[in-house]
Amino acid sequence: MRIALLGGTGDIGEGLALRWAYDTNHEVVIGSRDPERARGKAEEYMTELDSRGRDVKVTGFTNEMAADRADVVVLAVPAYHLVDTIEAVADGLDENTVLVSPAVGMKRDDDGFHYNAPSAGSVTQLAAGAAPEGTPVVGAFHNLPAARLANLDAELDIDTLLVSDDADAKETVRMLSAGIEGLRPVDAGGLANASEVEGITPLLINVAMNNDGMHDLGVTFH
Numbered sequence: 001m002r003i004a005l006l007g008g009t010g011d012i013g014e015g016l017a018l019r020w021a022y023d024t025n026h027e028v029v030i031g032s033r034d035p036e037r038a039r040g041k042a043e044e045y046m047t048e049l050d051s052r053g054r055d056v057k058v059t060g061f062t063n064e065m066a067a068d069r070a071d072v073v074v075l076a077v078p079a080y081h082l083v084d085t086i087e088a089v090a091d092g093l094d095e096n097t098v099l100v101s102p103a104v105g106m107k108r109d110d111d112g113f114h115y116n117a118p119s120a121g122s123v124t125q126l127a128a129g130a131a132p133e134g135t136p137v138v139g140a141f142h143n144l145p146a147a148r149l150a151n152l153d154a155e156l157d158i159d160t161l162l163v164s165d166d167a168d169a170k171e172t173v174r175m176l177s178a179g180i181e182g183l184r185p186v187d188a189g190g191l192a193n194a195s196e197v198e199g200i201t202p203l204l205i206n207v208a209m210n211n212d213g214m215h216d217l218g219v220t221f222h
Contacts, residue, residue, distance in 0.1 A: 003176070004070035006031040006063045006077060006085055009041040012102055012141065013076030015149025016180075017045055021056050022152055024179040028058050031066030038062070052152060067092040072100060072176065074141075079105040079123045086130040095134040098169045101127040102141035104201040112209065113202035115195075122194035124163060136169035138162060139194045140177065140185070143201050148216040156182030158218030161197045165190045186221055 003020060005013045008030035021028045030045070032038035038060030045058045060066075067073050067089035077085050082103050086093075093099060103123045105116040120126040124139030131137055140162050148154045160177050162185050164170040170187070177185035188197055204217045 001071045001176070002027045002029060002069060004029045004031055004066040004073045006066060006073060006075055006089065007081070008032065008060075008066075008074075008076055009037050010076055011146035011150065012144065013074070014041070014045070015144065015146050016074060016076065016141065017058065018048065018150055018152060019180045019183075020176070021045065021049055021058055022052065022054055023181050024176075026176070026179070028056075029066045029070065030058060030060040031063040032060065033063060035060065035062045035065075038066070048152070064089050064092065067097075070097060072098045072172065074100045075103060075127060077103060079103040079118070079126075082123060082127055083130045086127060090132050093132050093135045095136070097135055098172050099127060099131050099135050099137045100141070100173055101137060101139050102144075103127075104142050104198045106202050106205075112206040115199040115202050117195050117198075121192070122198050124194035124198065125191050128191055136164065136166035137191070138164040138166070138169050138173045139191065139197060140173050142198050143204060143219050144183075145204075145216040145218050148218070154216070156180070156218070157220065158182065159184045159186045159220050161186050161188040161200075161219075163188050163191055163194045163197055184220075
């Protein structure tokens with residue numbers, strides 16, 4: 001399966017790229033608005049993987065080229081770049097492409113971080129509204145600790161919540177999630193539930209900021 005990580009040069013993109021390239025045989029493609037940055041990061045990831053005995057190819061392109069012919073497109077971009085990124089790659093998206101949104105809208109004040117939902121209700125619903133008609137959207141990977149994800153020496157043992165109105169697309173992302181060692185996908189229902197899932201992220205950041213030794217928090221459901 002070809003997985004395109006748009007914004008794959010950033011923190012969550014790096015972690016997902018390394019984990020999928022290390023734990024699975026899926027093709028990983030890094031996307032960026034700057035193709036040189038994408039290629040440079042892809043080379044960095046390959047160097048890291050090679051040092052761990054994994055001889056795999058990770059490629060880097062513009063977001064548009066990365067999304068073209070991808071089976072799954074992950075929008076590993078900040079929430080404020082989400083719609084622009086979807087619009088830029090729209091010609092490469094169709095009913096056979098699963099669009100995944102891990103972005104969370106947040107604002108910060110003196111008390112900490114707070115969930116900042118867009119008018120669509122959630123960032124995942126915003127992605128669904130911006131996607132071409134027929135392109136299935138799945139919300140996933142919102143609450144993952146990026147640094148822990150990118151550290152291949154770290155055990156994950158965490159859950160990721162999946163929301164979508166498309167059962168087949170959700171199953172595809174469930175399978176991709178389960179392919180990462182220590183990451184358990186958990187079904188959280190339809191897109192209407194995305195705001196509850198996204199709202200966990202600022203909570204985790206606030207707890208991490210206020211407690212020593214809790215900087216890489218994730219969630220697990222028992």
